Amino acid sequence: MTLFNQxxxxxxxxxxxxxxxxxxxDSNVLSLESVSEIALFSPFHFHRIFKSIVGETLNSYIGRKRLERAAAMLIHKKEFTITEIALHVGFSTNSAFTRAFKKFYNLSPSEFKNQHPYKFSKIGIVESKIGQENFMLESYFCNINNHLNWIEMNANIEVKQIPELHFASLTHIGVENIDKAFERIIKWAISKGLMQNSETRLARVFHDSFKITDANKVRMSISVLTKEPVLVEGDIHNLSTKAGKYIVGRFEITPQDFEKSWSGLFIWMHDNGYAKADSNPFEIYQNDMREHPEGKAIVDFYIPVI
Incomplete structure (x- = not known):
């Protein structure tokens, strides 16, 4: 959804x-009244405007985000029980959480935790039953190995401390018209003289994961990396990422390889004993792929870890 048409x-x-x-x-303050007050609208007008811009009602959006946060915790926060996760995302009972989660993902929380692709163990091959289950498991680990081989051949990976980074950003929801969002942020950055700086980079920050959110609802910030917060207006807003430890993978890839690169980098993260931190992953582009002889992007992928 191209928000800058609004x-x-x-x-x-x-x-x-x-x-x-x-x-x-994780709190109980997300009523229509309290959120509309933050946005400086009356509740009546905010309900209509939020749905027009975001594409779903406030209650639907909050409910979905809570279930998706629970899904992310089931993947990345193995130390939490399902009951603890239910309470963390605002459900008062485990049974209510399980019903809502199963309705949304067609899996119970425990099934999701056990079946999600990020959960794997080489011990499982030995412990699995013979027959079809063993074949499926073997195929699954083959896929993991293919991703790891892809990473080894196509990425330079480091784990390093990254300072707080500042972006001027444009909110975009879904996968359609991303090119127009980049054109919009570039046009704005040119008008502010930012593109004349050799250190300026385009970037994309992910507020949702394609693994747990429908592609047409994934929220991203289409951004320009700036050395410090800059004066913004209208639909352009300042955004900062948290300082901390990040897995940084540099890739030289075609647009078709972005999903494989992200999946491989997350598998590398788990395979090397890291856990994702609570802040957002992001990409920083180091070139204009239109000027690359093979049409490839040189891009750094950042995963915050603990």
């Missing part, structure tokens, strides 16, 4: 609401 002041205020929701998913 009223820019409305987008600015809805962005405030989205940030507030992200920060308070």
């Amino acid at each position: 009223d820019k002041d409305y987008i600015k205020r809805v962005n405030l609401a989205l940030s507030f929701i992200d920060a308070h998913l």
Whole structure:
């Protein structure tokens, strides 16, 4: 969804609401009244404007985000029990959480935790039953090995401390018209003289994961990396990533290889004993792929880890 086709002041205020929701998913303060107050709208007008811009009602959005956060915790936070996760994302009972989760993902939380592709163990090959289950498991580990081989051949990976980074960003939802969002942020950056700086880079920050969120609902920040926060207006907003430890993988890839690269990097993370931190992954582009002789992007992928 191309948000910059909407009223820019409305987008600015809805962005405030989205940030507030992200920060308070584990609390009981996300009523229509409280969120609309953050966005400086009356509840009546906010309900209509939020749905127009985001594509779903406030209650539907909050409910989905809570279940998706639970799914992410089931993948990355193995130390938490399902009951603890249910309470963390705002459910008062385990049974209510299980019903809602199963309705959303068609799997119970325990089934999701056990079947999700990021969960794997080489011991499982020895322990599995013979027959079809063994064949499926063998095929699954072959796929993991293919991803790891892909990473080894196509990426330079480091784990390093990254300082807080600052971006001027444009909110985009879904996978359609991403090129127009980049054109919009580039045009804005040129008008501010930012593209004349040799250190300026385009970037994309992911607020959702394609593994647990429908592609047409994934929220991204299409961004320009700046040395420090800059003066923004309208639908352009400042965004900062947290300082900390990151897995950084540099790839030289075609657009078709982005998904494989991200999947492989997350498998590498698990295979090397790292766990994802709570902040957002992001990409920083080091070239204009249109100028590459093979049409490839040179891009750094960042996964925050603990």
